[in-house]
Amino acid sequence: MSVVTTTIPVHARIEPGILYFGTPVVLISTLNEDGSANLAPMSSAFWLGWRAMLGLNGRSKTTQNMLRTGECVLNLPSDAMAPAVDRLALTTGSDPVPQRKLDRGYEFVPDKFGRAALTPAAAETVLAPRVAECPVTMEAVVEAVHPVAGDDAAQRGNIVAIEVRIQRVHVHDNIRMEGTDDHVDPDAWRPLIMSFQKLYGLGPQVHPSTLARIPERMYRGPDIERARYAPSSLPQLAAGAQE
Numbered sequence: 001m002s003v004v005t006t007t008i009p010v011h012a013r014i015e016p017g018i019l020y021f022g023t024p025v026v027l028i029s030t031l032n033e034d035g036s037a038n039l040a041p042m043s044s045a046f047w048l049g050w051r052a053m054l055g056l057n058g059r060s061k062t063t064q065n066m067l068r069t070g071e072c073v074l075n076l077p078s079d080a081m082a083p084a085v086d087r088l089a090l091t092t093g094s095d096p097v098p099q100r101k102l103d104r105g106y107e108f109v110p111d112k113f114g115r116a117a118l119t120p121a122a123a124e125t126v127l128a129p130r131v132a133e134c135p136v137t138m139e140a141v142v143e144a145v146h147p148v149a150g151d152d153a154a155q156r157g158n159i160v161a162i163e164v165r166i167q168r169v170h171v172h173d174n175i176r177m178e179g180t181d182d183h184v185d186p187d188a189w190r191p192l193i194m195s196f197q198k199l200y201g202l203g204p205q206v207h208p209s210t211l212a213r214i215p216e217r218m219y220r221g222p223d224i225e226r227a228r229y230a231p232s233s234l235p236q237l238a239a240g241a242q243e
Contacts (some may be wrong), residue, residue, distance in 0.1 A: 008085040008153065020044070022195035025085055027075040028054070029120075029128045030065035037120055037129050038065055038093040039112035041085050043194040045074070052140065055108040055148070058160045061093035066142055066162060071126040074164070076136035079190045079201035084116045091115060111125070125167045125230040135172040135189065139230075140164035163222055172175035183216060 004042050030038050040062040044055030052074060056063045077085055092111040094210055102222040109115050113129075120129035123139045126157045144163040149155035177183040186205070193200045 001005065006169075010228065015108075016196075018196065019040075020194065020196055022193050022200070025077055025192040025194050025199070027077060027085065027088070027118075027131055027134065028062050028066075029075060029126050029131060030062055031069055032061070032093060033068070036110065037113060038062060039088065039118070039131070040093070041079075041088050042111065049221040050227065051104060051143070052138075052164050052166065054162045054164060056160055056162060058147075058157050059098065063086045063160060063162070064091075066164075067145065069127070071128055072140050072164065073123055073126060073128045073130050074138040074140055074166075075131035075134040076138075077131075077134050078193045079192045079199075081133060082192055082199045084118055084191060087116045088112060123168070123233060125180045125233055127233050135175050136184075137170045138166045139168040140166050165226075167227045 023045065025043050026045050026196065028040050028042060028056055030040075032038050038061055040060070042054070042056065042062075046053055054074075056066075062072075064212045090104070090106050092098075092106045093108070093112065094101070094109070095110075097106055097108050113120050113131075119132040121132040121137075123130050123137075126139045126141070128139075130139070139199065141164060143161060143165045146161040146163065147156070148159040148161050152179055171184060175189040177185040177188075191202055193202060
């Protein structure tokens with residue numbers, strides 16, 4: 001009887017400049033002071049129920065807009081949208097461009113939707129636009145701002161974690177699970193993933209999930225009920241169009 005032995009690789013100590021091991025890309029749309037739309041890609045995000053934590057540069061235009069207006073839209077692109085997302089790389093809505101971004105090759109682009117060749121669509125509860133091409137769009141309001149690395153004088157104010165509460169979730173029908181109203185089909189949804197600054201798609205399921213035996217309805221929290229009563233922004237949009 002032969003014995004199969006497996007050699008476990010040895011860890012090596014390293015000091016990478018970033019620790020972005022792979023998360024979905026998010027296009028955050030916000031409103032600038034003049035009412036125009038800003039659109040910025042990011043990937044430091046995670047969700048808990050109908051809340052999201054967004055890790056952002058504390059001085060970015062997106063952060064400034066979110067803190068001023070208290071709202072945003074989180075648009076999730078599919079892996080097929082990688083070229084559109086990449087057209088937004090090294091662009092900023094800040095004018096003049098901050099020196100730290102100039103050093104990295106950024107340029108000021110006032111029309112981010114135009115640069116990415118994407119289509120703005122009206123939201124229901126916020127004034128910031130949704131991205132029509134994104135299979136998932138989530139309207140959100142700012143609930144809290146958490147400073148990151150505030151213990152370090154050299155980093156203080158540079159990074160914030162913004163907690164947002166989702167008020168509306170919109171999905172393309174082709175990723176909704178057949179025969180259901182509120183379920184996304186993970187085999188149809190192909191999110192765009194960023195890992196160490198490079199863009200990837202999501203591979204097929206590699207193993208059955210024991211956790212998936214728990215019905216999704218058991219995770220439904222009070223924020224879903226609260227979202228049903230979020231005030232509509234459509235009257236404000238209509239008023240703005242008449243001015």
